[in-house]
Amino acid sequence: MSVRVRFAPSPTGPLHMGGVRTALYNYLFARKHGGQFLLRIEDTDQTRFVPGAEDYIKESLEWCGLVPDESPWVGGPDGPYRQSDRKGLYKQYADELIAKDKAYYAFDTPEELDAMRERLKAAGVAAPAYNAVTREHMKNSLTLSADETKERLSRGDEYVIRLKVPRHAEVRFEDIIRGWVVVHSANIDDKVLFKSDGMPTYHLANIVDDHLMRITHVIRGEEWLPSAPLHVLIYEAFGWERPQFAHLPLILKPDGNGKLSKRDGDRLGFPVFSLNWTDPVSGEKSSGYRERGYYPEAFINMLALLGWNPGTDQEIMSIAQLTDLFDLERVHKGGAKFDPEKTKWFNQQYLRMRPDAELGSQLLEKLLMHGIETSHARATHAAGLLKERATFVDDMLEGTYLFTSGSPLIDNPTANEELAKRWKPEAAPAIEDFLLKLERLREFTPAAIESAFNEVLREKSMKIGQVMPIYRLFVAGRIQGPGMFDVSALLGRDEVVMRMKAGLQHCRP
Numbered sequence: 067m068s069v070r071v072r073f074a075p076s077p078t079g080p081l082h083m084g085g086v087r088t089a090l091y092n093y094l095f096a097r098k099h100g101g102q103f104l105l106r107i108e109d110t111d112q113t114r115f116v117p118g119a120e121d122y123i124k125e126s127l128e129w130c131g132l133v134p135d136e137s138p139w140v141g142g143p144d145g146p147y148r149q150s151d152r153k154g155l156y157k158q159y160a161d162e163l164i165a166k167d168k169a170y171y172a173f174d175t176p177e178e179l180d181a182m183r184e185r186l187k188a189a190g191v192a193a194p195a196y197n198a199v200t201r202e203h204m205k206n207s208l209t210l211s212a213d214e215t216k217e218r219l220s221r222g223d224e225y226v227i228r229l230k231v232p233r234h235a236e237v238r239f240e241d242i243i244r245g246w247v248v249v250h251s252a253n254i255d256d257k258v259l260f261k262s263d264g265m266p267t268y269h270l271a272n273i274v275d276d277h278l279m280r281i282t283h284v285i286r287g288e289e290w291l292p293s294a295p296l297h298v299l300i301y302e303a304f305g306w307e308r309p310q311f312a313h314l315p316l317i318l319k320p321d322g323n324g325k326l327s328k329r330d331g332d333r334l335g336f337p338v339f340s341l342n343w344t345d346p347v348s349g350e351k352s353s354g355y356r357e358r359g360y361y362p363e364a365f366i367n368m369l370a371l372l373g374w375n376p377g378t379d380q381e382i383m384s385i386a387q388l389t390d391l392f393d394l395e396r397v398h399k400g401g402a403k404f405d406p407e408k409t410k411w412f413n414q415q416y417l418r419m420r421p422d423a424e425l426g427s428q429l430l431e432k433l434l435m436h437g438i439e440t441s442h443a444r445a446t447h448a449a450g451l452l453k454e455r456a457t458f459v460d461d462m463l464e465g466t467y468l469f470t471s472g473s474p475l476i477d478n479p480t481a482n483e484e485l486a487k488r489w490k491p492e493a494a495p496a497i498e499d500f501l502l503k504l505e506r507l508r509e510f511t512p513a514a515i516e517s518a519f520n521e522v523l524r525e526k527s528m529k530i531g532q533v534m535p536i537y538r539l540f541v542a543g544r545i546q547g548p549g550m551f552d553v554s555a556l557l558g559r560d561e562v563v564m565r566m567k568a569g570l571q572h573c574r575p
C-alpha cells in the first residue's frame with residue numbers, strides 16, 4: 067500500500083514553526099517512500115476561524131518548498147480537502163456508529179451537564195466526566211425508551227451524538243516514536259462526535275477524513291497524543307483499519323522551560339512564525355523568518371534537526387539529502403530545545419554557499435535603496451568579500467565603505483573612538499612608508515599590497531597589531547571586516563592613497 071500522509075492544520079492563526087516541522091516530517095516521509103503528502107484544512111470549529119490563516123498556511127508551505135500533492139488548492143482524488151466543504155458527509159458516519167451501537171444520542175441540557183459535574187465533585191470525583199458510569203444517569207438514548215428518543219428527534223430537540231466508550235477495555239497501540247501506549251478505557255470519556263447543528267466535532271471529522279483519504283501514517287505533534295487512544299477506539303468502533311501513529315516531540319523554549327508557543331511571538335527575541343503576521347482582530351504584528359532574511363533552505367534544515375538527526379554529525383543537508391536520510395525511528399521522544407543562535411548559523415552557512423553574482427545582485431538592490439549606485443561586477447566582487455562575515459544579505463550593507471569615496475573617518479564617531487584608542491605616533495612613519503610603497507606598486511593586487519605591507523613591518527621592526535588596525539581604520543573606518551589587502555585592491559589605488567593621507571592628517575596634531 068502506498069504511503070499517504072497528511073498535514074491537517076486548523077486555520078486558527080499563523081503557522082507556528084512547530085507546525086512547519088510537522089509538515090516537513092510528513093513531506094520527507096512521503097517523499098522517501100514514494101508516497102503522497104496531503105494537506106487538509108480542519109475548520110470544523112467555526113468559532114476559532116481566523117480570516118487569512120488559510121492563505122498564510124499556503125504561502126508558508128510554498129515558501130518552504132513543502133507543496134502538498136493534494137490540497138484544497140490543487141484538489142485530488144479524495145477531495146474536498148477543507149472540512150467545511152465536506153460538511154454533508156459526516157452525518158452518515160455518526161449514524162453508522164449509532165446503528166452499530168457504538169454511539170448514542172444525548173439530550174442533556176448545559177444545566178443538566180453542570181449539575182452532573184457538581185454532583186460528582188461533591189461526591190469527591192476529581193475529574194467528573196460523561197462516561198460509561200455516568201451516562202446511566204443522564205438523558206440519552208441508552209436510558210430513554212426507544213419511543214422517547216424517536217420523538218425527541220422528530221420534534222427537533224437539540225442533541226449530540228456521543229461515542230459509547232467501553233467500560234472495561236484496554237486501549238493499546240504502538241506509536242512509531244513512543245512505542246506502546248496503553249490506556250484503560252475508564253480514563254476516556256464519551257466524547258461528542260456530532261452535534262444537532264449538523265457539524266461533526268474535530269475527533270469524528272479527523273478520523274472519517276483520514277479513513278476516506280486513505281491515510282497510512284498520522285504524523286503529528288505530541289499535543290495530540292492524549293487524543294490518540296480515543297481515535298483508536300473510534301477506528302475500532304467503525305471496524306476500520308487504523309493508520310500508524312507517530313507523535314512528534316514538543317519544541318521547547320531555548321532555556322528548555324516549557325513549550326515554545328504561539329504566544330511567545332517575538333517576546334524572546336526571535337520569530338516563532340515562518341512569515342510576518344498581523345492579527346486581523348487586535349492588529350498585533352509578529353515577525354516571520356522570511357522577512358527577517360532567512361533562506362527557506364536554512365529554516366527547513368534547522369527544523370529538520372529539531373527532534374531528529376541522521377545518526378551522523380552531518381548538519382547541512384539539502385531537502386534531497388534530508389529526504390534520503392529521514393526516518394521516523396530516529397525522531398526523539400524528548401522535547402527539542404529551540405536554538406536561535408544555531409538558526410542564524412544555518413543561515414550563515416547557506417548564505418556562504420550562494421554564488422557571489424547572486425549575492426551581488428541582492429546587494430546592488432539594497433545599496434540602491436540607500437542611494438548608493440555601483441556596477442553589478444563591483445557589487446559581486448564586494449559580496450564575495452563580505453559574505454564570510456554575513457548572516458543575512460542585509461549584513462553586507464556593513465560594507466558601504468567599499469562603494470563610496472572619501473575618508474571613512476568623517477562623521478564617524480565610532481571609528482574616531484577606535485582610532486583614539488589605538489593610535490600611537492610610532493605608527494605614523496610606518497603608514498607613511500606603506501603609502502609610498504603603494505603609490506609605487508606596479509600592480510595594485512591583493513598579493514602585491516600584502517608584500518608591501520610585510521616589507522614595511524620588517525623594515526620598521528613593527529608588529530602587525532601596531533599597524534594593521536590603523537591601516538584598517540584609515541581605509542575602512544572599522545576594526546572588523548574582510549581582509550584589507552582584498553579591500554584595498556577593490557577600492558583601487560587612488561581611493562586607498564587618498565584615505566590614508568586623510569587619516570594621517572586627521573591624527574597629526
Ligand code: GLU
Nearest residue numbers: 074075076108272286290
Ligand atoms: N487539526 C489538528 C491541528 O490543528 C490536527 C491534528 C492531527 O494532525 O490529527 O493540529
